Amino acid sequence: MSLLQIRNLHAQVGGHEILKGIDLTVNAGEVHSIMGPNGSGKSTLAQVLSRHQAFEVTGGEILFNGKDLLAMKPEEAACEGVFMAFQYPVEIPGIGNAYFVRTALNAIRKYRGLDELDAMDFLPLYREKMRLLDMDEKFMNRSVNEGFSGGEKKRNEILQMAMLEPRLAILDETDSGLDIDALRIVAQGVNVMRSPERAMIVVTHYQRLLNYIAPDFVHVLVDGRILRSGGPELALELEDKGYGWIETEAGQIAPASA
């Protein structure tokens, strides 16, 4: 059984249809990259998968681990193992970073019927992951994302992912805003997480991230549809030629909808 099956997904926000029939199957152990022009619906897809309620699903279905993902609230999806690294991580003033992750981890553990971790059990793990991501320990007690630089926020997202150990990780433009060294470190953090039980969907605009995180599949999302899927070579081709040719080709094959 596939970990994630998306069939003919349609979604809208504020009366505008954004996703216009998405089909995508992701198996455990795979890394899929989604690319596509600005505004094509990549973040929307990520948010629908995370069950953001502002995005109204008007058609199609999503099975996650055989369960109906669309019936889940955001926290249920999270507890079932869906993690999204946000394109724009949110600040939570007054709540310490480590405390926050421990609360989240314990919420998920509780959902799964596991014992909660106390600070003594939690902190060594957290420290270890911070080292992996080359993050200073001072971030432990700073408020969640408050005053973090763009790159620090992205790193913090990956740190949370490393702690929460999701089954499906969706990284929404985690590479944007990272300097060259940070990109390598974050990619390394992601690669450590690759495992036969886990799948990843990596949304990005740039080939450079894919140099580090070699995807198994690349999909091109244009105007709410996946117009092309292929192997890693597709990303290279896009880097070279842009998106125009895909839209043209697609226009020749499928009837354009208004």
Added chain:
Amino acid sequence: MGSSTETIRDLTQQDYKWGFVTDIESERVPRGLTEDTIRLISAKKHEPEFMLDWRLRAFRHWASLEKAQAEPKWANVHYGPIDYQDIIYYSAPKQKPNLKSLNELDPEILRTYEKLGIPLAEQQRLAGVAVDAVFDSVSVATTFKEKLGELGIVFCSFSEAVEKYPELVKQYLGTVVPHTDNFFAALNAAVFSDGSFVYVPKGVRCPMELSTYFRINAAETGQFERTLIIADEGAYVSYLEGCTAPIRDENQLHAAVVELIALDNAQIKYSTVQNWYPGDKQGRGGIYNFVTKRGKCAGINSKISWTQVETGSAITWKYPGCILQGDNSVGEFYSVALTNNYQQADTGTKMIHLGKNTRSTIVSKGISAGHGQNTYRGMVKILKGATGARNYTQCDSLLIGDQCGAHTFPYIEVKNSTARMEHEASTSKIGEDQIFYLQQRGLKAEEAVSMIVNGFCKQVFRELPMEFAVEAQKLLGISLEGSVG
């Protein structure tokens, strides 16, 4: 969008858990307020002459204000007229006079406090916290008295203080909040029935938290307690106050007065977790909490610090302030006020700088949910002699949902040009993006809101003694439950 707003709407719909009534025989004075009521209360308490005179003076002043319809109307709160003749001013559980030990206390009362999480019985006392339990109009028990007595610390009910330490009472009563201060202060001075009294002698650091737990039980009564805390030279004391009341459809009046006096180099830390019954979801019933609290930093280098977490009451009208008289004295005010459903709060502080190099800090966090209306009202006054005075004010409001309101009225009066004033203010809404972020990490919407609110209040919570900070966090969570779904 739609559903997140619902989420926000629901988090404010939770029941008040302290709303039970204890069935107990009580002794009351007849309804209404005349000079005879005052004489009767004073007689019941076997008060010395000076107390009765003091009460009568206050009563006459109050009666003249009442006649002139001078009940304060400037606060940003709305309620129907209060009929002061329709209130019972004294209600006390019937019990043997002069209890020798807690074992003689009515077991119903003991059970009430246990239910409220305040064990009074010897074997279960909270370690490190001495408790004075005030039930309706009277103090029913004070714990750890002997232990504190060894250090010369007096911690007892106000009535006992009048009896045993009349000189101290005479010297300090009404020196910080005179009966002429305001309408409710006058009323309190006339009819107050009990409260807590603390005296910490020279150079003594009180080794445990002192706390008073106020409980209104009887119907149709008002609670008018009075607290007086004196920290002599170089003394230190941390004092906590908690309060709850049963659920009733009619409004009940609570008009307390608190006076603090810090002499040279003394420090008083006063914390409140106020959880009076707030009324139901439609705004019926609830306590009118009209309270005057003020501290006087009388001595040099003295410090008074107010921390309050206000989650209860239908209406709160309260401005714990500091008179910074001694040179280099410090006043602080840390406040969280939450209004949910139809609650209204008009609260803040008054910092009056008289001495040189006096400093004050004000941190106010207002949270409004449901149809709640939350007003910060602050006054900072720097008088002529207060050379080198400084004030820092920070005033933040958080809105949950779009039917509530937040208002700020900071008044500043500066008569000395060397003063340095800083003011920061912000208003924010709990963002759906914040809630979603936390939900994406596995928290329920309610837990998410609770976490965001706790983060917002952190600057204040960290001023509370440890175990009360935890309690305050929980209380806030409960008070908000139902405002998100």
